[in-house]
Amino acid sequence: xxxxxxxxxxxxxxxFKRWLEFKEVENEQRTHERYELSVRRFLNYLGSKADRDxxxxxxxxxxRFRDETxxxxxxxxxxxxxxxxxxxxxxxxxxxxxxxxxxxxxAVLKQRGEHKRRAFTLAEIQKVLxxxxxxxxxxxxxxxxxxxxxxxxxxxxxxxxxQVDLSKRQVSFVTEKxxxxxxxxxxxxxxxxxxxxxxxDDPKDFVFPHAAAAVEKRTGTMSTxxxxxxxxxxxxxxxxxxxxxxxxxxxxARRTQSEISFHSFRHTLTTWLKSAGASNALAQMIIGHDSxxxxxxxxxxxxxxTMDSINKLPDVTGKKNQPKAG
Numbered sequence: 001x002x003x004x005x006x007x008x009x010x011x012x013x014x015x016f017k018r019w020l021e022f023k024e025v026e027n028e029q030r031t032h033e034r035y036e037l038s039v040r041r042f043l044n045y046l047g048s049k050a051d052r053d054x055x056x057x058x059x060x061x062x063x064r065f066r067d068e069t070x071x072x073x074x075x076x077x078x079x080x081x082x083x084x085x086x087x088x089x090x091x092x093x094x095x096x097x098x099x100x101x102x103x104x105x106x107a108v109l110k111q112r113g114e115h116k117r118r119a120f121t122l123a124e125i126q127k128v129l130x131x132x133x134x135x136x137x138x139x140x141x142x143x144x145x146x147x148x149x150x151x152x153x154x155x156x157x158x159x160x161x162x163q164v165d166l167s168k169r170q171v172s173f174v175t176e177k178x179x180x181x182x183x184x185x186x187x188x189x190x191x192x193x194x195x196x197x198x199x200x201d202d203p204k205d206f207v208f209p210h211a212a213a214a215v216e217k218r219t220g221t222m223s224t225x226x227x228x229x230x231x232x233x234x235x236x237x238x239x240x241x242x243x244x245x246x247x248x249x250x251x252x253a254r255r256t257q258s259e260i261s262f263h264s265f266r267h268t269l270t271t272w273l274k275s276a277g278a279s280n281a282l283a284q285m286i287i288g289h290d291s292x293x294x295x296x297x298x299x300x301x302x303x304x305x306t307m308d309s310i311n312k313l314p315d316v317t318g319k320k321n322q323p324k325a326g
Contacts, residue, residue: 010097012057013043013050019088038084041069054092059102066106075109082108118259119268125316127234138208139230141193145207146262147316148187150269150287151175153222153262157211162203166195184286185307189317226262236260269313276312283309 010018016039024032043050045065062085070078086103093101120128125147132139145156155173163172169191172183186194197207206212214222231237237258266287273283286306 010054010092011051012046012054015054015092015097016043016050016088019091022091034080035084038081039088041081042085045069055098057089057098057102059106062103062106066109070109079108082106117261117264117267119271120260120264122314122316124234124236124260125268126318127236128230129316131230131234134233135229138211139226141197142208142211143230143265144190144193144316145171146265147268148190148310148313149173149184150266151182152266153226154215157206157208157215157222159207160203161200161205161207164194164207166191182286185304185310187310187313187315189315192317223262227258231258231260272313273309276309278309282306286310 020032020036020039023035027035042065045068046061062082066078066082069081073081082103086101086106089098089101089103092098125143128143129140132143142153142156145151145159146153149156149171151173152175155175158176159171159173165171169186170183171186171190171194172181174181194207211222214225227237228240232239237260269287270283273286274280278286282305286309
């Protein structure tokens with residue numbers, strides 16, 4: 001900024017709230033809700049100090065905020081808060097509200113391994129399916145789809161009948177996270193399950209309508225339900241408190257992180273595919289892994305290309321491995 005120019009005035013609180021209004025137009029609802037949570041935590045931490053001029057915010061204050069929240073939140077949550085603050089202040093620099101981004105050089109926290117996930121064992125998946133059957137509803141189908149396609153919870157929940165081709169025994173996805181288009185051969189347990197469901201006259205209907213409605217509000221809600229309603233009753237994770245504070249600590253508070261979650265089905269399929277002889281690149285391509293090296297090698301992967309590996313997967317329903325399609 002040229003010498004002698006006066007910066008426009010804005011308080012910390014006013015600018016962060018204004019920035020959220022900008023981002024609400026640009027981002028999907030789930031992303032915006034995450035931004036709101038980070039901003040709320042930061043403004044709650046500052047208290048009345050948030051009503052100071054934005055130009056008075058210092059890197060030292062941001063470090064203290066990071067270290068204070070690290071006492072109760074995971075490193076991932078703390079780093080996300082810092083990322084949101086850095087983006088907000090970066091926008092303030094571009095708007096000529098401040099000269100420097102105080103968060104630019106604030107270091108993120110090192111991960112302590114709290115989010116390391118592992119694959120399910122076959123016995124664990126069978127325990128999960130037993131609880132799914134006891135609860136009823138859509139969980140069994142969601143689990144089978146995740147096990148045999150490796151797709152994320154949101155993509156599985158939004159599966160429509162248009163994506164399911166029972167005549168060819170194929171299922172397709174366009175992943176929300178990476179935008180990749182995938183077409184996969186269906187393992188027999190998944191095929192048998194989908195074939196048993198009532199058919200729909202509208203191909204745009206969701207296969208799992210209740211789950212689809214839930215993830216439209218927040219995917220994390222379904223992840224939490226899977227933990228509380230399926231994994232905990234199956235004895236695979238500790239029962240945890242459902243209390244949630246206004247600052248989000250109930251959901252992201254530091255605790256002993258579970259090694260398994262719905263996302264672990266992705267690790268499970270990857271492990272099984274490699275055991276079945278699939279190359280690392282092919283296994284990652286099947287689950288929609290976003291990798292430049294993988295994409296270069298398998299740009300035109302078709303469902304037929306995945307058939308051999310998919311047909312070698314174990315049957316989690318307890319039956320013998322399905323025969324190869326031919």
